[in-house]
Amino acid sequence: MAVQTPIxxxxxxxxxCDPRVVEAMLPYFTTHFGNAASRTHxxxxxxxxxxxxxxxxxxxxxxxxTDKEIVLTSGATESDNLAIKGAAxxxxxxxxxxxxxCTEHKAVLDAHHAxxxxxxxxxxxxxxxxxxxxxxxLAAAMTxxxxxxxxxxxxxxxxxxxxxxxxxxLCKDRGVLFFCxxxxxxxxxxxxxEAMHIxxxxxxxxxxxxxxxxxxxxxxxxxxxxxxxPLFHGGGHERGLRSGTxxxxxxxxxxxxxxxxxxxxxxxxxxVLALRQxxxxxxxxxxxxxxxxxxxxxxxxxxxxxxFAYVEGESLLMGINDIAVSSGSACTSASLExxxxxxxxxxxDELAHTSIRFGIGxxxxxxxxxxxIARVTEVVTRLRDMSPLWEMVQEGVDLKTVNWVGH
Amino acid sequence: xxxxxxxxxxxxxxxxxxxxxxxxxxxGTGVVGAPECGDVMKLQIRVGADGVIEEARFKTFGCGSxxxxxxxxxxxxxxxTLEQAATIRNTDIVxxxxxxPIKIHCSVLAEDxxxxxxxxxxxKQAATAG
Ligand SMILES: Cc1ncc(COP(=O)(O)O)c(C=O)c1O
Ligand code: FES
Numbered sequence: 099m100a101v102q103t104p105i106x107x108x109x110x111x112x113x114x115c116d117p118r119v120v121e122a123m124l125p126y127f128t129t130h131f132g133n134a135a136s137r138t139h140x141x142x143x144x145x146x147x148x149x150x151x152x153x154x155x156x157x158x159x160x161x162x163x164t165d166k167e168i169v170l171t172s173g174a175t176e177s178d179n180l181a182i183k184g185a186a187x188x189x190x191x192x193x194x195x196x197x198x199x200c201t202e203h204k205a206v207l208d209a210h211h212a213x214x215x216x217x218x219x220x221x222x223x224x225x226x227x228x229x230x231x232x233x234x235x236l237a238a239a240m241t242x243x244x245x246x247x248x249x250x251x252x253x254x255x256x257x258x259x260x261x262x263x264x265x266x267x268l269c270k271d272r273g274v275l276f277f278c279x280x281x282x283x284x285x286x287x288x289x290x291x292e293a294m295h296i297x298x299x300x301x302x303x304x305x306x307x308x309x310x311x312x313x314x315x316x317x318x319x320x321x322x323x324x325x326x327x328p329l330f331h332g333g334g335h336e337r338g339l340r341s342g343t344x345x346x347x348x349x350x351x352x353x354x355x356x357x358x359x360x361x362x363x364x365x366x367x368x369x370v371l372a373l374r375q376x377x378x379x380x381x382x383x384x385x386x387x388x389x390x391x392x393x394x395x396x397x398x399x400x401x402x403x404x405x406f407a408y409v410e411g412e413s414l415l416m417g418i419n420d421i422a423v424s425s426g427s428a429c430t431s432a433s434l435e436x437x438x439x440x441x442x443x444x445x446x447d448e449l450a451h452t453s454i455r456f457g458i459g460x461x462x463x464x465x466x467x468x469x470x471i472a473r474v475t476e477v478v479t480r481l482r483d484m485s486p487l488w489e490m491v492q493e494g495v496d497l498k499t500v501n502w503v504g505h
Numbered sequence: 506x507x508x509x510x511x512x513x514x515x516x517x518x519x520x521x522x523x524x525x526x527x528x529x530x531x532x533g534t535g536v537v538g539a540p541e542c543g544d545v546m547k548l549q550i551r552v553g554a555d556g557v558i559e560e561a562r563f564k565t566f567g568c569g570s571x572x573x574x575x576x577x578x579x580x581x582x583x584x585x586t587l588e589q590a591a592t593i594r595n596t597d598i599v600x601x602x603x604x605x606p607i608k609i610h611c612s613v614l615a616e617d618x619x620x621x622x623x624x625x626x627x628x629k630q631a632a633t634a635g
Contacts, residue, residue, distance in 0.1 A: 410543055412568040416508070416516055427543060427568075436543065448540035484522045484572070486547035486564040487540055502539035503621070 101469045103420040109459030110254050116307040122354040126347035134344045145346045152353025159356035161290030169336045173313035174281040177300030178205040181277045184326030185246045193243035197221045201439045228393035229258035246275045251283035255439040256392030257401020266295030285359025286398045297324050308355030312348035371399040373458050380471035400458040405449040408488040409481045417477030426453035509603035515573035523562045525549040533626025537617040546575050548618035558582050570608040574615035
Protein backbone atom coordinates (compact mmCIF):
# COMPACT_ATOMS: atom_id res chain seq x y z
CA MET A 99 0.00 0.00 0.00
CA ALA A 100 1.80 3.06 -1.19
CA VAL A 101 0.26 6.21 0.11
CA GLN A 102 1.95 9.48 -0.34
CA THR A 103 2.68 11.36 2.86
CA PRO A 104 2.12 13.86 4.37
CA ILE A 105 -1.63 13.26 4.25
CA UNK A 106 -3.89 16.27 4.46
CA UNK A 107 -6.86 15.73 6.77
CA UNK A 108 -7.30 19.29 8.00
CA UNK A 109 -9.89 20.47 5.49
CA UNK A 110 -11.64 22.68 8.05
CA UNK A 111 -8.55 24.86 8.31
CA UNK A 112 -8.32 25.30 4.58
CA UNK A 113 -8.62 23.25 1.41
CA UNK A 114 -6.37 22.66 -1.53
CA CYS A 115 -7.31 24.71 -4.58
CA ASP A 116 -8.99 22.53 -7.16
CA PRO A 117 -6.81 22.51 -10.31
CA ARG A 118 -9.92 23.41 -12.37
CA VAL A 119 -10.32 26.51 -10.23
CA VAL A 120 -6.71 27.53 -10.72
CA GLU A 121 -7.03 27.05 -14.44
CA ALA A 122 -10.09 29.30 -14.60
CA MET A 123 -8.30 32.00 -12.64
CA LEU A 124 -4.92 32.24 -14.30
CA PRO A 125 -5.80 34.31 -17.40
CA TYR A 126 -7.05 37.07 -15.12
CA PHE A 127 -3.57 37.78 -13.85
CA THR A 128 -1.85 38.28 -17.16
CA THR A 129 -4.21 38.58 -20.11
CA HIS A 130 -7.42 39.90 -18.60
CA PHE A 131 -5.88 42.00 -15.86
CA GLY A 132 -8.23 44.98 -16.12
CA ASN A 133 -9.91 46.78 -13.26
CA ALA A 134 -13.56 45.75 -13.14
CA ALA A 135 -14.48 49.36 -12.44
CA SER A 136 -12.85 50.63 -15.68
CA ARG A 137 -15.99 50.70 -17.76
CA THR A 138 -14.48 52.85 -20.49
CA HIS A 139 -12.29 50.22 -22.11
CA UNK A 140 -12.26 46.60 -23.09
CA UNK A 141 -9.86 45.50 -20.34
CA UNK A 142 -12.25 46.77 -17.73
CA UNK A 143 -15.32 45.35 -19.43
CA UNK A 144 -13.81 41.86 -19.69
CA UNK A 145 -12.96 41.98 -15.99
CA UNK A 146 -16.44 43.21 -15.13
CA UNK A 147 -18.08 40.45 -17.16
CA UNK A 148 -15.94 37.86 -15.42
CA UNK A 149 -16.94 39.23 -12.02
CA UNK A 150 -20.60 39.21 -13.00
CA UNK A 151 -20.35 35.61 -14.09
CA UNK A 152 -18.76 34.72 -10.75
CA UNK A 153 -21.53 36.52 -8.89
CA UNK A 154 -24.10 34.41 -10.69
CA UNK A 155 -22.19 31.22 -9.88
CA UNK A 156 -21.99 32.24 -6.22
CA UNK A 157 -25.68 33.14 -6.04
CA UNK A 158 -26.71 29.81 -7.58
CA UNK A 159 -24.63 27.85 -5.06
CA UNK A 160 -26.63 29.27 -2.15
CA UNK A 161 -30.09 29.30 -3.72
CA UNK A 162 -30.22 33.07 -4.14
CA UNK A 163 -32.57 34.33 -6.82
CA THR A 164 -30.50 37.28 -7.96
CA ASP A 165 -26.78 37.89 -8.23
CA LYS A 166 -27.25 41.56 -7.29
CA GLU A 167 -27.08 40.60 -3.65
CA ILE A 168 -23.53 39.25 -3.50
CA VAL A 169 -21.01 41.56 -1.82
CA LEU A 170 -17.46 40.41 -2.49
CA THR A 171 -15.04 40.61 0.42
CA SER A 172 -11.64 39.34 1.51
CA GLY A 173 -13.05 36.27 3.26
CA ALA A 174 -15.45 35.06 5.91
CA THR A 175 -13.86 37.08 8.70
CA GLU A 176 -14.63 40.28 6.85
CA SER A 177 -18.09 39.07 5.83
CA ASP A 178 -18.87 38.18 9.46
CA ASN A 179 -17.80 41.63 10.62
CA LEU A 180 -19.68 43.40 7.84
CA ALA A 181 -22.88 41.49 8.55
CA ILE A 182 -22.84 41.84 12.33
CA LYS A 183 -21.43 45.34 12.79
CA GLY A 184 -23.08 46.58 9.61
CA ALA A 185 -26.55 45.45 10.73
CA ALA A 186 -26.08 46.57 14.33
CA UNK A 187 -24.99 50.04 13.27
CA UNK A 188 -27.73 50.36 10.66
CA UNK A 189 -30.55 49.23 12.95
CA UNK A 190 -29.42 50.63 16.31
CA UNK A 191 -32.52 52.88 16.41
CA UNK A 192 -34.70 49.81 16.22
CA UNK A 193 -33.00 47.95 19.07
CA UNK A 194 -29.75 47.30 20.89
CA UNK A 195 -29.90 43.55 21.41
CA UNK A 196 -28.18 40.78 19.45
CA UNK A 197 -28.22 37.02 19.87
CA UNK A 198 -25.53 34.55 18.93
CA UNK A 199 -24.18 31.21 20.14
CA CYS A 200 -21.13 30.51 22.29
CA THR A 201 -19.73 27.96 19.80
CA GLU A 202 -19.53 30.41 16.89
CA HIS A 203 -16.26 31.19 15.11
CA LYS A 204 -14.04 33.78 16.80
CA ALA A 205 -14.78 36.27 14.03
CA VAL A 206 -18.45 36.22 15.01
CA LEU A 207 -17.85 36.18 18.75
CA ASP A 208 -15.31 38.97 18.71
CA ALA A 209 -17.44 41.16 16.43
CA HIS A 210 -20.13 40.86 19.10
CA HIS A 211 -17.66 41.66 21.87
CA ALA A 212 -16.69 44.80 19.99
CA UNK A 213 -20.37 45.81 19.80
CA UNK A 214 -20.78 45.17 23.52
CA UNK A 215 -18.04 47.71 24.13
CA UNK A 216 -20.13 50.18 22.11
CA UNK A 217 -23.12 49.60 24.37
CA UNK A 218 -25.02 46.84 22.52
CA UNK A 219 -26.33 43.95 24.59
CA UNK A 220 -25.53 40.43 23.40
CA UNK A 221 -26.97 37.07 24.42
CA UNK A 222 -24.55 34.19 23.87
CA UNK A 223 -26.76 31.11 23.78
CA UNK A 224 -25.44 27.86 25.20
CA UNK A 225 -25.62 24.61 23.22
CA UNK A 226 -26.56 21.11 24.28
CA UNK A 227 -24.09 18.22 24.63
CA UNK A 228 -24.80 17.55 20.95
CA UNK A 229 -23.55 21.05 20.04
CA UNK A 230 -26.95 22.16 18.75
CA UNK A 231 -28.91 25.30 19.51
CA UNK A 232 -32.12 24.82 21.48
CA UNK A 233 -34.89 26.58 19.55
CA UNK A 234 -36.94 27.18 22.69
CA UNK A 235 -33.98 28.95 24.30
CA LEU A 236 -33.51 31.04 21.18
CA ALA A 237 -37.18 32.02 21.13
CA ALA A 238 -37.06 32.88 24.81
CA ALA A 239 -34.00 35.08 24.34
CA MET A 240 -35.68 37.27 21.72
CA THR A 241 -37.06 40.60 22.89
CA UNK A 242 -38.60 43.56 21.09
CA UNK A 243 -35.11 45.06 21.16
CA UNK A 244 -33.52 42.15 19.25
CA UNK A 245 -32.26 43.18 15.83
CA UNK A 246 -30.04 40.29 14.74
CA UNK A 247 -29.60 36.56 15.36
CA UNK A 248 -26.29 35.03 14.21
CA UNK A 249 -25.98 31.25 14.01
CA UNK A 250 -23.40 29.42 11.93
CA UNK A 251 -24.34 26.64 9.50
CA UNK A 252 -21.57 24.10 10.20
CA UNK A 253 -19.28 24.34 13.20
CA UNK A 254 -15.60 24.49 12.28
CA UNK A 255 -14.49 22.21 15.12
CA UNK A 256 -17.19 19.61 15.61
CA UNK A 257 -18.94 19.88 12.25
CA UNK A 258 -22.47 19.97 13.67
CA UNK A 259 -25.13 21.43 11.39
CA UNK A 260 -27.51 23.82 13.12
CA UNK A 261 -31.27 23.63 12.37
CA UNK A 262 -31.11 26.61 10.03
CA UNK A 263 -34.53 26.32 8.51
CA UNK A 264 -36.25 26.35 11.91
CA UNK A 265 -34.05 29.18 13.17
CA UNK A 266 -34.76 31.17 10.03
CA UNK A 267 -38.50 30.61 10.36
CA LEU A 268 -38.45 31.73 13.98
CA CYS A 269 -36.51 34.89 13.09
CA LYS A 270 -38.84 35.67 10.22
CA ASP A 271 -41.92 35.25 12.40
CA ARG A 272 -40.42 37.57 15.01
CA GLY A 273 -39.20 40.14 12.51
CA VAL A 274 -35.54 39.68 13.46
CA LEU A 275 -32.75 39.49 10.89
CA PHE A 276 -30.94 36.15 10.60
CA PHE A 277 -27.23 36.04 9.77
CA CYS A 278 -25.56 32.72 9.02
CA UNK A 279 -21.80 32.08 8.78
CA UNK A 280 -21.72 29.29 6.20
CA UNK A 281 -17.94 29.20 5.73
CA UNK A 282 -17.78 25.48 6.51
CA UNK A 283 -21.02 24.57 4.78
CA UNK A 284 -20.91 25.47 1.10
CA UNK A 285 -20.40 22.34 -0.98
CA UNK A 286 -20.68 20.16 2.13
CA UNK A 287 -24.34 20.46 3.10
CA UNK A 288 -27.19 21.99 1.05
CA UNK A 289 -27.67 25.69 1.73
CA UNK A 290 -30.68 27.56 0.39
CA UNK A 291 -31.09 31.12 1.61
CA GLU A 292 -34.72 31.21 0.52
CA ALA A 293 -35.91 27.93 2.01
CA MET A 294 -33.93 28.63 5.19
CA HIS A 295 -35.17 32.23 5.55
CA ILE A 296 -31.62 33.55 5.82
CA UNK A 297 -31.10 37.32 5.49
CA UNK A 298 -27.32 37.51 5.49
CA UNK A 299 -24.91 34.69 4.57
CA UNK A 300 -21.11 34.69 4.83
CA UNK A 301 -18.83 32.29 2.97
CA UNK A 302 -15.24 32.04 1.81
CA UNK A 303 -13.41 30.50 -1.13
CA UNK A 304 -10.59 28.75 0.66
CA UNK A 305 -12.87 26.36 2.52
CA UNK A 306 -14.42 25.18 -0.75
CA UNK A 307 -11.36 24.39 -2.87
CA UNK A 308 -10.81 27.98 -3.94
CA UNK A 309 -8.02 30.43 -3.07
CA UNK A 310 -7.44 32.24 0.22
CA UNK A 311 -8.26 35.93 0.46
CA UNK A 312 -11.69 36.14 -1.15
CA UNK A 313 -15.15 35.68 0.29
CA UNK A 314 -18.67 37.00 0.04
CA UNK A 315 -21.57 38.28 2.03
CA UNK A 316 -24.97 37.65 0.51
CA UNK A 317 -27.38 40.41 1.57
CA UNK A 318 -31.12 39.93 1.10
CA UNK A 319 -32.66 42.61 -1.12
CA UNK A 320 -36.35 41.79 -0.93
CA UNK A 321 -38.72 40.97 1.92
CA UNK A 322 -37.07 42.31 3.84
CA UNK A 323 -34.56 44.60 2.15
CA UNK A 324 -31.53 44.40 4.43
CA UNK A 325 -29.34 47.45 4.77
CA UNK A 326 -25.88 47.61 6.26
CA UNK A 327 -23.43 50.26 7.28
CA PRO A 328 -20.11 49.58 5.51
CA LEU A 329 -16.98 48.75 7.50
CA PHE A 330 -14.80 51.01 5.41
CA HIS A 331 -15.24 53.84 3.02
CA GLY A 332 -13.79 54.65 -0.37
CA GLY A 333 -14.67 54.38 -4.02
CA GLY A 334 -18.15 53.00 -3.40
CA HIS A 335 -17.63 49.53 -4.90
CA GLU A 336 -20.15 46.79 -4.19
CA ARG A 337 -23.04 49.24 -3.90
CA GLY A 338 -21.09 51.22 -1.34
CA LEU A 339 -20.91 48.24 1.02
CA ARG A 340 -17.32 47.30 0.35
CA SER A 341 -15.06 49.84 -1.26
CA GLY A 342 -11.84 48.62 -2.84
CA THR A 343 -10.75 47.37 -6.24
CA UNK A 344 -12.15 43.91 -6.85
CA UNK A 345 -9.68 41.01 -6.78
CA UNK A 346 -10.85 39.85 -10.19
CA UNK A 347 -8.72 36.71 -10.51
CA UNK A 348 -9.63 35.50 -7.02
CA UNK A 349 -13.29 36.26 -7.64
CA UNK A 350 -13.25 34.26 -10.87
CA UNK A 351 -11.73 31.39 -8.93
CA UNK A 352 -14.31 31.73 -6.16
CA UNK A 353 -17.10 31.58 -8.77
CA UNK A 354 -15.60 28.50 -10.40
CA UNK A 355 -15.22 26.86 -6.98
CA UNK A 356 -18.85 27.63 -6.15
CA UNK A 357 -20.07 26.12 -9.39
CA UNK A 358 -18.09 22.93 -8.74
CA UNK A 359 -19.26 22.83 -5.13
CA UNK A 360 -22.90 23.02 -6.12
CA UNK A 361 -22.56 20.54 -8.96
CA UNK A 362 -20.52 17.96 -7.07
CA UNK A 363 -22.17 18.21 -3.66
CA UNK A 364 -24.44 15.14 -3.93
CA UNK A 365 -21.73 12.80 -5.20
CA UNK A 366 -18.97 14.29 -3.09
CA UNK A 367 -20.85 14.31 0.18
CA UNK A 368 -21.73 10.64 -0.05
CA UNK A 369 -18.16 9.74 -0.98
CA VAL A 370 -16.73 11.78 1.89
CA LEU A 371 -19.32 10.33 4.26
CA ALA A 372 -18.22 6.82 3.35
CA LEU A 373 -14.61 7.77 4.09
CA ARG A 374 -15.61 9.17 7.45
CA GLN A 375 -17.54 6.02 8.31
CA UNK A 376 -14.49 3.99 7.38
CA UNK A 377 -12.28 6.11 9.64
CA UNK A 378 -14.69 5.96 12.59
CA UNK A 379 -15.24 2.20 12.27
CA UNK A 380 -11.52 1.57 11.93
CA UNK A 381 -10.60 3.62 14.97
CA UNK A 382 -13.28 2.07 17.13
CA UNK A 383 -12.40 -1.45 16.04
CA UNK A 384 -8.79 -0.92 17.06
CA UNK A 385 -9.07 1.23 20.15
CA UNK A 386 -11.24 1.50 23.25
CA UNK A 387 -12.16 4.74 25.07
CA UNK A 388 -12.68 6.73 21.87
CA UNK A 389 -15.36 9.40 22.30
CA UNK A 390 -17.20 11.33 19.62
CA UNK A 391 -17.56 15.06 20.26
CA UNK A 392 -20.81 16.62 18.99
CA UNK A 393 -23.88 15.08 17.46
CA UNK A 394 -23.40 12.13 15.11
CA UNK A 395 -26.26 12.58 12.67
CA UNK A 396 -26.46 16.38 12.37
CA UNK A 397 -22.87 16.62 11.18
CA UNK A 398 -21.17 17.70 7.97
CA UNK A 399 -19.86 14.62 6.13
CA UNK A 400 -16.16 15.44 6.36
CA UNK A 401 -15.94 16.10 10.09
CA UNK A 402 -14.87 13.65 12.75
CA UNK A 403 -13.97 15.13 16.13
CA UNK A 404 -12.92 12.49 18.62
CA UNK A 405 -11.25 12.28 21.99
CA PHE A 406 -8.72 9.52 22.57
CA ALA A 407 -8.98 9.35 26.35
CA TYR A 408 -5.74 9.37 28.37
CA VAL A 409 -3.63 10.58 25.43
CA GLU A 410 -2.90 14.29 25.31
CA GLY A 411 -3.72 15.77 21.88
CA GLU A 412 -0.48 17.53 21.11
CA SER A 413 1.61 14.47 21.91
CA LEU A 414 -0.62 12.50 19.56
CA LEU A 415 -0.19 15.07 16.78
CA MET A 416 3.56 14.82 17.28
CA GLY A 417 3.41 11.06 16.81
CA ILE A 418 1.31 11.18 13.66
CA ASN A 419 3.39 13.95 12.14
CA ASP A 420 2.90 12.63 8.61
CA ILE A 421 -0.84 13.27 8.91
CA ALA A 422 -2.13 16.84 9.07
CA VAL A 423 -4.97 17.12 11.58
CA SER A 424 -5.64 19.50 14.44
CA SER A 425 -6.37 19.19 18.13
CA GLY A 426 -8.62 20.93 20.62
CA SER A 427 -5.88 20.56 23.20
CA ALA A 428 -4.69 23.77 24.82
CA CYS A 429 -1.12 22.65 24.35
CA THR A 430 -1.38 23.11 20.59
CA SER A 431 -2.44 26.72 20.95
CA ALA A 432 -0.84 29.64 22.72
CA SER A 433 -3.46 29.52 25.47
CA LEU A 434 -3.67 27.11 28.39
CA GLU A 435 -7.40 26.62 27.95
CA UNK A 436 -8.66 23.77 25.80
CA UNK A 437 -11.16 24.41 23.00
CA UNK A 438 -14.04 26.70 24.02
CA UNK A 439 -16.30 24.80 21.65
CA UNK A 440 -15.76 21.48 23.41
CA UNK A 441 -16.14 23.22 26.77
CA UNK A 442 -19.49 24.60 25.62
CA UNK A 443 -20.68 21.05 24.90
CA UNK A 444 -19.84 20.14 28.46
CA UNK A 445 -16.92 17.92 27.41
CA UNK A 446 -14.64 17.49 30.45
CA ASP A 447 -11.41 19.44 30.22
CA GLU A 448 -9.47 16.21 30.47
CA LEU A 449 -11.24 14.81 27.41
CA ALA A 450 -10.97 18.12 25.57
CA HIS A 451 -7.20 17.85 25.95
CA THR A 452 -7.31 14.55 24.10
CA SER A 453 -9.43 15.65 21.13
CA ILE A 454 -8.44 15.41 17.49
CA ARG A 455 -10.31 16.98 14.58
CA PHE A 456 -10.18 15.05 11.32
CA GLY A 457 -11.36 17.02 8.29
CA ILE A 458 -11.93 14.81 5.27
CA GLY A 459 -12.28 16.48 1.88
CA UNK A 460 -12.56 16.20 -1.88
CA UNK A 461 -9.07 14.87 -2.46
CA UNK A 462 -8.82 12.20 0.24
CA UNK A 463 -8.72 8.52 -0.64
CA UNK A 464 -9.54 5.22 1.06
CA UNK A 465 -5.84 4.39 1.19
CA UNK A 466 -5.18 7.58 3.11
CA UNK A 467 -7.94 6.74 5.57
CA UNK A 468 -6.57 3.24 6.09
CA UNK A 469 -3.08 4.60 6.64
CA UNK A 470 -4.47 7.11 9.13
CA ILE A 471 -6.32 4.41 11.07
CA ALA A 472 -3.12 2.36 11.31
CA ARG A 473 -0.93 5.27 12.38
CA VAL A 474 -3.37 6.64 14.95
CA THR A 475 -3.85 3.16 16.40
CA GLU A 476 -0.10 2.66 16.70
CA VAL A 477 0.60 6.04 18.31
CA VAL A 478 -2.39 6.05 20.67
CA THR A 479 -1.37 2.58 21.85
CA ARG A 480 2.21 3.65 22.40
CA LEU A 481 1.21 6.82 24.26
CA ARG A 482 -1.34 5.02 26.42
CA ASP A 483 1.43 2.63 27.44
CA MET A 484 3.27 5.63 28.82
CA SER A 485 0.22 7.41 30.24
CA PRO A 486 -0.13 7.38 34.04
CA LEU A 487 -3.88 7.91 33.58
CA TRP A 488 -4.24 4.84 31.41
CA GLU A 489 -2.29 2.86 34.01
CA MET A 490 -4.60 4.03 36.78
CA VAL A 491 -7.70 3.22 34.77
CA GLN A 492 -6.33 -0.26 34.05
CA GLU A 493 -5.82 -0.68 37.80
CA GLY A 494 -9.45 0.24 38.35
CA VAL A 495 -8.83 3.71 39.79
CA ASP A 496 -11.62 6.22 39.22
CA LEU A 497 -9.74 9.32 38.06
CA LYS A 498 -12.46 11.58 39.41
CA THR A 499 -11.69 10.47 42.98
CA VAL A 500 -7.96 11.21 42.77
CA ASN A 501 -6.67 14.22 44.66
CA TRP A 502 -4.67 15.86 41.88
CA VAL A 503 -1.85 18.26 42.63
CA GLY A 504 -2.63 20.82 39.94
CA HIS A 505 -0.44 23.82 39.27
CA UNK B 506 5.20 24.13 16.81
CA UNK B 507 8.81 23.41 15.98
CA UNK B 508 10.37 20.96 18.40
CA UNK B 509 14.05 20.87 19.23
CA UNK B 510 15.95 17.78 18.16
CA UNK B 511 16.37 16.80 21.79
CA UNK B 512 12.63 16.96 22.48
CA UNK B 513 12.01 14.87 19.39
CA UNK B 514 14.63 12.37 20.45
CA UNK B 515 13.11 11.90 23.92
CA UNK B 516 9.61 11.75 22.44
CA UNK B 517 10.54 9.13 19.87
CA UNK B 518 12.77 7.09 22.18
CA UNK B 519 11.69 7.91 25.74
CA UNK B 520 14.10 6.69 28.42
CA UNK B 521 12.90 4.72 31.43
CA UNK B 522 9.21 4.48 30.65
CA UNK B 523 7.41 2.19 33.05
CA UNK B 524 6.59 1.58 36.65
CA UNK B 525 8.33 0.43 39.84
CA UNK B 526 6.36 -1.31 42.61
CA UNK B 527 4.98 1.64 44.52
CA UNK B 528 4.57 -0.25 47.78
CA UNK B 529 8.27 -1.10 47.92
CA UNK B 530 9.78 0.90 50.83
CA UNK B 531 12.79 1.74 48.69
CA UNK B 532 10.67 3.24 45.95
CA GLY B 533 9.53 6.86 45.99
CA THR B 534 6.62 7.86 43.76
CA GLY B 535 5.65 11.38 42.74
CA VAL B 536 2.48 12.16 40.79
CA VAL B 537 1.97 15.80 39.82
CA GLY B 538 -0.33 17.75 37.52
CA ALA B 539 -3.99 17.16 36.78
CA PRO B 540 -5.86 15.64 33.84
CA GLU B 541 -8.01 18.75 33.37
CA CYS B 542 -4.83 20.82 32.95
CA GLY B 543 -3.70 18.47 30.22
CA ASP B 544 -0.66 17.17 32.01
CA VAL B 545 0.03 14.49 34.62
CA MET B 546 3.49 13.14 35.38
CA LYS B 547 4.39 10.16 37.46
CA LEU B 548 8.05 9.78 38.38
CA GLN B 549 9.48 6.97 40.48
CA ILE B 550 12.89 6.34 42.00
CA ARG B 551 14.42 3.30 43.63
CA VAL B 552 17.05 4.17 46.18
CA GLY B 553 19.88 1.78 47.07
CA ALA B 554 21.26 1.07 50.55
CA ASP B 555 24.01 3.63 49.87
CA GLY B 556 21.42 6.40 49.39
CA VAL B 557 22.02 6.59 45.65
CA ILE B 558 19.14 6.51 43.16
CA GLU B 559 19.72 3.34 41.20
CA GLU B 560 16.61 3.27 39.06
CA ALA B 561 14.03 5.73 37.80
CA ARG B 562 10.82 5.35 35.79
CA PHE B 563 8.20 7.70 34.45
CA LYS B 564 4.82 7.83 32.81
CA THR B 565 3.47 11.08 31.44
CA PHE B 566 0.17 12.31 30.06
CA GLY B 567 1.04 15.58 28.38
CA CYS B 568 2.53 17.23 25.35
CA GLY B 569 5.79 16.19 23.72
CA SER B 570 7.74 18.66 25.84
CA UNK B 571 6.26 17.22 29.00
CA UNK B 572 7.19 13.70 27.88
CA UNK B 573 10.70 14.85 27.02
CA UNK B 574 11.10 16.73 30.34
CA UNK B 575 10.15 13.69 32.39
CA UNK B 576 12.24 11.35 30.28
CA UNK B 577 15.23 13.63 30.80
CA UNK B 578 14.48 13.90 34.52
CA UNK B 579 14.70 10.12 34.93
CA UNK B 580 18.07 10.11 33.18
CA UNK B 581 19.39 12.88 35.36
CA UNK B 582 18.33 11.51 38.75
CA UNK B 583 19.85 8.11 38.11
CA UNK B 584 23.16 7.72 39.92
CA UNK B 585 22.59 10.78 42.07
CA THR B 586 22.16 10.97 45.83
CA LEU B 587 18.89 12.33 47.14
CA GLU B 588 20.56 15.65 47.92
CA GLN B 589 22.05 15.91 44.43
CA ALA B 590 18.72 15.01 42.80
CA ALA B 591 17.01 17.74 44.79
CA THR B 592 19.22 20.36 43.16
CA ILE B 593 17.90 19.69 39.63
CA ARG B 594 16.07 22.82 38.49
CA ASN B 595 13.45 23.25 35.80
CA THR B 596 15.68 25.87 34.20
CA ASP B 597 18.31 23.17 33.62
CA ILE B 598 15.67 21.15 31.76
CA VAL B 599 14.56 24.18 29.73
CA UNK B 600 18.15 24.78 28.70
CA UNK B 601 18.96 21.17 27.87
CA UNK B 602 15.78 20.66 25.80
CA UNK B 603 15.67 24.14 24.35
CA UNK B 604 12.05 24.63 25.42
CA UNK B 605 10.19 27.72 24.21
CA PRO B 606 8.53 30.00 26.83
CA ILE B 607 5.05 28.46 26.52
CA LYS B 608 6.52 25.06 27.37
CA ILE B 609 8.28 26.14 30.56
CA HIS B 610 5.47 24.76 32.71
CA CYS B 611 6.22 21.28 31.36
CA SER B 612 9.72 21.53 32.86
CA VAL B 613 8.32 22.92 36.13
CA LEU B 614 6.16 19.85 36.32
CA ALA B 615 9.21 17.61 35.90
CA GLU B 616 11.01 19.40 38.73
CA ASP B 617 7.89 19.03 40.89
CA UNK B 618 7.72 15.34 40.04
CA UNK B 619 11.31 14.77 41.17
CA UNK B 620 10.63 16.56 44.45
CA UNK B 621 7.43 14.66 45.01
CA UNK B 622 9.20 11.33 44.45
CA UNK B 623 12.00 12.31 46.86
CA UNK B 624 9.48 13.43 49.48
CA UNK B 625 7.49 10.21 49.12
CA UNK B 626 10.63 8.12 49.56
CA UNK B 627 11.69 10.09 52.66
CA UNK B 628 8.22 9.85 54.17
CA LYS B 629 8.22 6.07 53.66
CA GLN B 630 11.66 5.72 55.21
CA ALA B 631 10.61 7.82 58.20
CA ALA B 632 7.49 5.70 58.62
CA THR B 633 9.43 2.40 58.60
CA ALA B 634 12.11 3.83 60.93
CA GLY B 635 9.49 5.15 63.34
C1 LIG C 1 -16.98 29.14 10.53
C2 LIG C 1 -15.89 30.04 10.05
N1 LIG C 1 -16.10 31.36 9.94
C3 LIG C 1 -15.14 32.19 9.51
C4 LIG C 1 -13.88 31.73 9.17
C5 LIG C 1 -12.85 32.72 8.70
O1 LIG C 1 -12.73 32.65 7.31
P1 LIG C 1 -11.61 33.46 6.51
O2 LIG C 1 -10.36 32.69 6.74
O3 LIG C 1 -12.06 33.44 5.11
O4 LIG C 1 -11.55 34.84 7.08
C6 LIG C 1 -13.63 30.37 9.26
C7 LIG C 1 -12.29 29.82 8.93
O5 LIG C 1 -11.42 29.71 9.77
C8 LIG C 1 -14.64 29.51 9.72
O6 LIG C 1 -14.42 28.20 9.84
S1 FES D 1 1.73 19.44 28.81
FE1 FES D 1 0.55 21.12 28.10
S2 FES D 1 2.04 22.35 27.19
FE2 FES D 1 3.18 20.71 27.91
